């Protein structure tokens with residue numbers, strides 16, 4: 001019997017890549033998704049259960065019936081600027097709905113939980129690369145919501161023995177090397193796909209928000225991690241938990257930072273397009289530099305990123321942007 005893994009938000013960008021790998025590894029992923037930002041085309045017909053995390057009774061019924069051994073929780077809203085304007089949406093979906101899920105897990109005896117956290121928990125870092133024990137000081141409701149969940153988890157463990165690993169991703173990017181899946185947010189707020197959309201003639205230019213930061217070229221620096229490296233970290237984390245590894249928090253990044261201008265320059269090289277830019281003022285709440293220390297997960301779980309070079313990440317993302325897969329309906 002295959003082990004069932006419930007993947008909330010599995011029709012979204014990162015979750016769909018994890019689902020594909022779970023299947024390849026012989027697990028039976030079941031996706032629980034309301035398709036608010038996820039896509040039917042990213043799903044096989046039999047793996048999607050359409051449902052909302054706000055519907056606790058439905059969630060509980062599914063968990064009771066399917067008896068997953070673990071839950072991977074990707075479902076969330078994740079647009080930082082929107083979280084500043086409409087914090088209520090973020091606390092409801094990312095916090096209250098996560099607690100619904102945890103309660104449904106407790107009621108069904110599901111004991112293992114992998115949580116999609118974020119570098120946003122750190123706010124403006126006091127040191128880079130940022131280690132996991134850096135103070136948590138989010139500067140927006142999106143990051144605050146992730147902190148609330150992370151801080152609640154050890155209490156659930158103490159009371160109910162719920163084992164958990166929180167993975168704090170830095171900037172996820174790139175696409176499935178086989179070209180079946182990729183990033184497709186609407187609106188797209190992430191730099192790499194936005195830059196590539198200019199090269200694909202889907203937007204006229206790329207805005208650079210802030211050119212007066214205290215960085216070598218004045219633009220923000222971020223740590224980009226390829227989505228398939230994130231996928232491997234999830235599998236390692238889940239299998240570690242199932243094998244008795246203690247609950248833990250891990251950063252996931254490449255420990256290398258690239259500025260906005262560097263990303264644009266590499267994208268020009270990959271696409272052969274001039275990619276026009278427009279310099280705009282800083283956005284509130286954007287820290288100048290975010291770079292992960294990922295030493296802990298490398299040391300404890302043996303995680304090893306395979307696509308740590310920006311050009312490869314951008315090449316994979318570009319190939320995805322050029323594919324017409326998105327219009328072809330569900331994977332079969």
Ligand SMILES: NC(=O)c1ccc[n+]([C@@H]2O[C@H](COP(=O)([O-])OP(=O)(O)OC[C@H]3O[C@@H](n4cnc5c(N)ncnc54)[C@H](O)[C@@H]3O)[C@@H](O)[C@H]2O)c1
Pocket residue numbers: 008009010011012013014015032033034035036037038039051052053054073074075076077078093097116117118119168169170171172173185
């Ligand atoms: N993409 C990144 O760079 C990044 C960085 C750090 C953290 N994260 C976190 O990773 C997770 C996945 O991010 P993503 O980029 O794949 O996002 P995404 O928007 O592509 O996927 C989220 C999925 O969750 C589903 N969903 C949302 N609310 C739901 C609800 N109430 N009930 C059921 N399904 C619901 C959506 O339909 C979608 O399929 C999120 O928790 C996000 O905060 C992402």
